[in-house]
Amino acid sequence: MKTINKLVYAFLLITVSLLNAQLPGDVTPSNPGGGSTGGSGTGAPPLKSPIDMYVIGLGIIAIMLIVFFTKKYTAKKI
Template sequence: MKTISKLASAFFLFAILLVNAAPPIPGGGGNGGNGTGAPSSPIDMYVYVLSAIAITFIVFFTKKYKNQKA
């Protein structure tokens, strides 16, 4: 069991290091932006809508779970 926990810890540490890895900043001047004024990814436009949907799902499934439990 100790071997499995050590392997799991090593895996999670490796995964965290990969997630936090940042690509190197290219040399030269400029601010590093894309320069077009466009959003960096299309999902940025829908953050508020996705947040509202997530809260709706949380409320719905919480009520559903409470009704099943009672």
Template sequence: MKTINKLVSALLLFVISFAYAEKIPPTPGATAARAGTGGGGPGAPASSIDMYVYVLGIMAIGFIVYFTKKYKSVKA
């Protein structure tokens, strides 16, 4: 029963995170740049987390391995 509760909670969190995802509004000069009337804008605003995506992924895998080994050693 505990496993089912954890899976349902994870699924609910996953669905809610997409429901509240922020949409990036168009830049003011974007329509003029597409119409060919002038120079282009700076593009989509960058997020500060973009630079660390690979580092965060490696850290996540490291945490998964660490806690998996820790759980197996406690259980044995």
């Protein structure tokens, strides 16, 4: 029963985070002063964040940590 509850909570957490995600095209910069934006660019945020470069590495590290801690704690069952 506890495992099912954890899976349901994880599913809900992932679903809510995906539903609340904001796409780069949805961002509209506000200019309360009414004047220029102060820059020479378009005012749109960059499409890629710096963490995009490390997604594969972070995924591999996460899988390695999951395997390590799973083996560590299942080996100590008495």
